[in-house]
Amino acid sequence: xxxxxxxxxxxxxxxxxAYCDMKWLxxxxxxxxxxxxxxxxxxxxxxxxxxxxxxxxxxxxxxPGCMTCGLxxxxxxxxxxxxxxxxxxxxxxxxxxxxxPPTESGLLFDNPRDYxxxxxxxxxxxxxxxxxxxxxxxxxxxxYIRKIRERLGEGIYIWMYTNGDLVDKGxxxxxxxxxxxxxxxxIAASHYDLKAxxxxxxxxxxxxxxxxxxxxxxxVLKKCLPRMKAMGVDHLNLHQLMASPxxxxxxxxxxxxxxxxANIPVLESEMTALRVIKHVLDHDIGLSINYCSTIYKNRFQxxxxxxxxxxxxxxxxxxxxxxxxxRRLAFRGSPVETRKFLKAFEESDAHRDLWFFDKEKGExxxxxxxxxxxxxxxxxxxxxxxxxxxxxxxxTKSDNSKEIVLNSxxxxxxxxxxxxxxxxxxxxxxxSFQELFLEKKNADDVMKSFYxxxxxxxxxxxxxxxxxxDRLDLLKAWEITGSGLGEIY
Numbered sequence: 001x002x003x004x005x006x007x008x009x010x011x012x013x014x015x016x017x018a019y020c021d022m023k024w025l026x027x028x029x030x031x032x033x034x035x036x037x038x039x040x041x042x043x044x045x046x047x048x049x050x051x052x053x054x055x056x057x058x059x060x061x062x063x064p065g066c067m068t069c070g071l072x073x074x075x076x077x078x079x080x081x082x083x084x085x086x087x088x089x090x091x092x093x094x095x096x097x098x099x100x101p102p103t104e105s106g107l108l109f110d111n112p113r114d115y116x117x118x119x120x121x122x123x124x125x126x127x128x129x130x131x132x133x134x135x136x137x138x139x140x141x142x143x144y145i146r147k148i149r150e151r152l153g154e155g156i157y158i159w160m161y162t163n164g165d166l167v168d169k170g171x172x173x174x175x176x177x178x179x180x181x182x183x184x185x186x187i188a189a190s191h192y193d194l195k196a197x198x199x200x201x202x203x204x205x206x207x208x209x210x211x212x213x214x215x216x217x218x219x220v221l222k223k224c225l226p227r228m229k230a231m232g233v234d235h236l237n238l239h240q241l242m243a244s245p246x247x248x249x250x251x252x253x254x255x256x257x258x259x260x261x262a263n264i265p266v267l268e269s270e271m272t273a274l275r276v277i278k279h280v281l282d283h284d285i286g287l288s289i290n291y292c293s294t295i296y297k298n299r300f301q302x303x304x305x306x307x308x309x310x311x312x313x314x315x316x317x318x319x320x321x322x323x324x325x326x327r328r329l330a331f332r333g334s335p336v337e338t339r340k341f342l343k344a345f346e347e348s349d350a351h352r353d354l355w356f357f358d359k360e361k362g363e364x365x366x367x368x369x370x371x372x373x374x375x376x377x378x379x380x381x382x383x384x385x386x387x388x389x390x391x392x393x394x395x396t397k398s399d400n401s402k403e404i405v406l407n408s409x410x411x412x413x414x415x416x417x418x419x420x421x422x423x424x425x426x427x428x429x430x431x432s433f434q435e436l437f438l439e440k441k442n443a444d445d446v447m448k449s450f451y452x453x454x455x456x457x458x459x460x461x462x463x464x465x466x467x468x469x470d471r472l473d474l475l476k477a478w479e480i481t482g483s484g485l486g487e488i489y
Contacts, residue, residue, distance in 0.1 A: 002470045003477060004260075004489055011260040018248055022258050025267070025489065033257075033267060034488040040274045041485075047281045053483040055296035058277055060288025063208055063235050065159045065182055068126030070296075072304020075124045077104045077115065079141055080132040084165040085189040089212050089251075091244035092132075099132075102140075105305070105390045107412055112147040117406040119152065122308050126157045135166035142178045149179040157181050161210065163189035164196030172203040182206035184237070188214060192224050198231045210237040213273035213291075216254070222279055229287050236289045238276060241269035260489040265294035267488070295486035299323070303481060309388035312402050313416040316353035318386075319368040321437070323481045326386040326416065329371070330363045331379060338364050344373040368438050381430035384421035385478040391415050420478055422471055428454045429468040436472060437479040 001009070012019050025033060048057050052070045056062070068074040081092065081100040101110040109115040119127065127148060129141050145158055159182035160175070175183070183204045185197050188211040200207050209228060211221075228236060243251055243264040251258070257267040273291045280287050306324035314320065319327040331341060338357070341364055345355045354367040363382075366374075391413045395401040400416045424430045432450045435441040447469070454465045476482070 001474060003474050004487075005470075006474050006477065008260045008489060010262070011258075011264060015243065015248070015258075015264060017245055018252075022243075022248065022252060023255065024258055024260070030488050037271065037274065037485070037488065040271070040278060044274070044278050044281055048277065051290070052296065052300050053481060055299055055483065055485070056290055056292060057485075058238075058288075058290035059281060060235070060290070062290055063159075063182060063206060063237075064157045065126050065128060066235075066237070066290060066292075068124075068157060069304070070300050071125075072300070072307045073123070073125035074128065074301075074304065075104055075119060075122075075126070076128045076130055077102050077109060077144070078131060079129050079134050079137045079144075082136050083131060083133040083163075084136070085133065085163050087186075087189050088254075089188075089214065089241055089247055091242065091247055093246045102144075107390055107392060111409070112144045114406055114410045115144065116147050116151045117410070118412070119148065119156070121404065121406060124156065126159075128158070129160040131161070133163055133165065134160050135162055135171065138166070138171055138174075142174055145175070145178040145180060154179075159184060159206075159208075161186065162196075163187075164193065165190065167196040167199060169199060169203065172200055176203050176205075180204060182208060182234075184208040184210040186211055187224070188212060188217065192217070192220050194224065194227055194231065197228070197233065201232050206234045207232070208235040208237060209233055210235075211239065212241050213238045213269045213276065214241070215256075215268040215272045218272050218275060221276060225276075225280060225285050225287060229285055234288065236287050237292055238273040238289065239269075239292045240273065240294045241266040242294045259486065261295055261486045262298035263294045265486070270485070293485055295482070299481050306387055309390065309414045312404065312414045313386075313388050313400055315356075316351070317356050317365050317367045321385070321479045323478065325419065325478045326388070327368065327478075328365060328384040328386065329368055330365050330382040330384070331374070332361070332363045332382065333379065337379070338362075341366075341374055345370060348373055371434055371438065376431040376434055377427050379427055379430060380423065380425040381433065382421070382423045383433065383475070385419050386416045387419050389415050389417055422475070424468065424471065426454070426464070426468055429472065432472055433475070437475065 015022060048059050050057050051062060056070065079102050086094055101108050134141055141160065148156060148158065158180055160180060161184045163186050183200050187193060187197065187209055197207060197209060243258060251266060259265050259267050270293065277289055277291065280289060303324045310320060310324055310326055314326045321327050342357065350370055354370055356365045358365060394403065394413050395415050402414045403411050404414060405411045424433060428450060432446050435446045436443060456462060456465065
């Protein structure tokens with residue numbers, strides 16, 4: 001399966017509740033949309049900055065909070081689920097009336113001391129408070145911020161999100177005194193009212209407007225841009241709309257076009273964000289803007305999550321990909337071949353922990369640094385990828401769960417989940433994998449060698465060769481952190 005085919009299949013699985021009713025692009029429409037986007041990007045390319053391999057772009061600098069996000073050192077605590085607004089684009093279930101306790105990555109943190117222990121244990125450098133509407137829990141947020149500052153000092157950057165409904169001067173002053181560095185307003189939830197933004201500008205050190213790029217609101221947003229600049233807004237963060245089971249019907253009613261990418265983003269939202277950036281540049285408004293695409297969140301936020309926890313469940317004979325997936329290499333062959341490889345490993349200077357023979361499965365597992373001791377010109381290879389996951393309880397059905405003690409009251413668990421596995425029986429394919437992803441050789445040169453050396457004895461072998469080529473292309477999703485905005489299918 002090609003990467004494109006995998007992305008489309010994954011989108012079908014993620015939106016099984018509605019795929020056939022949602023608006024997707026035909027091949028011709030996708031080509032035209034990609035050309036339109038490329039034209040927009042080209043018109044602003046010499047005036048924008050590129051961050052995190054081009055996954056985040058825009059004129060001006062990023063907030064320190066956005067930097068910690070991209071670097072994978074950010075924790076977001078959802079302080080509550082209750083909200084004062086009912087936005088059509090909200091990805092959460094607004095029908096639930098019962099408020100939920102503070103959560104982060106699926107873990108409950110109703111005790112601020114437990115949360116601070118968690119922050120300290122995993123060396124976070126940035127913390128944000130989200131919701132719901134965080135001002136509904138104003139006193140609780142103050143308690144969390146104070147506890148964070150008491151333990152971690154000024155070395156951690158703290159910000160919060162709000163729609164502005166409940167903002168007043170007294171609450172802002174209390175937040176500032178507790179240690180809040182930045183406040184971010186979703187003015188799309190308040191019909192682009194800037195009153196609370198202006199009030200905060202006099203109190204909080206850094207004020208940001210963070211909104212989804214809504215196609216229908218392009219004109220009204222344009223009118224707000226000069227006012228934001230005049231009142232001293234530090235940053236404008238534009239997010240790409242993305243579908244969830246709780247908002248997709250609203251998107252369908254607006255005839256939005258969905259893309260075959262992770263988290264199901266909206267095409268028109270991306271185009272709107274780029275148009276806003278172009279308008280700011282063309283009219284020399286001077287606002288610092290960044291476009292936070294859905295593909296950026298998938299590539300960098302999720303990579304940051306994996307980086308924090310992978311070392312706790314990665315075994316010595318396993319490797320790590322650029323995008324922080326745990327990589328396991330395995331060989332399953334004849335007893336003669338297995339003994340030959342084991343002997344080569346034992347006679348090398350490699351540490352004994354770098355390989356493991358699973359007698360039950362008959363598999364030899366080994367670290368990628370030992371591949372040079374194996375003749376891949378004659379052997380196939382199995383590759384598996386795993387992702388770490390946090391959990392409140394121990395997985396009794398697996399030995400791949402590690403307890404992390406935060407304090408005398410609280411432990412959390414890190415587990416691992418297999419996200420993909422493949423077998424490369426053809427030695428040429430296995431060798432190409434090694435050259436592409438481990439030795440980082442030029443991809444064009446590797447694939448030329450792949451086609452040249454792949455032995456074709458019958459017409460049916462051509463199909464196998466193309467399947468192996470697609471298999472190598474698909475592995476990019478786990479091996480490499482992609483650059484630029486997402487491909488439009």
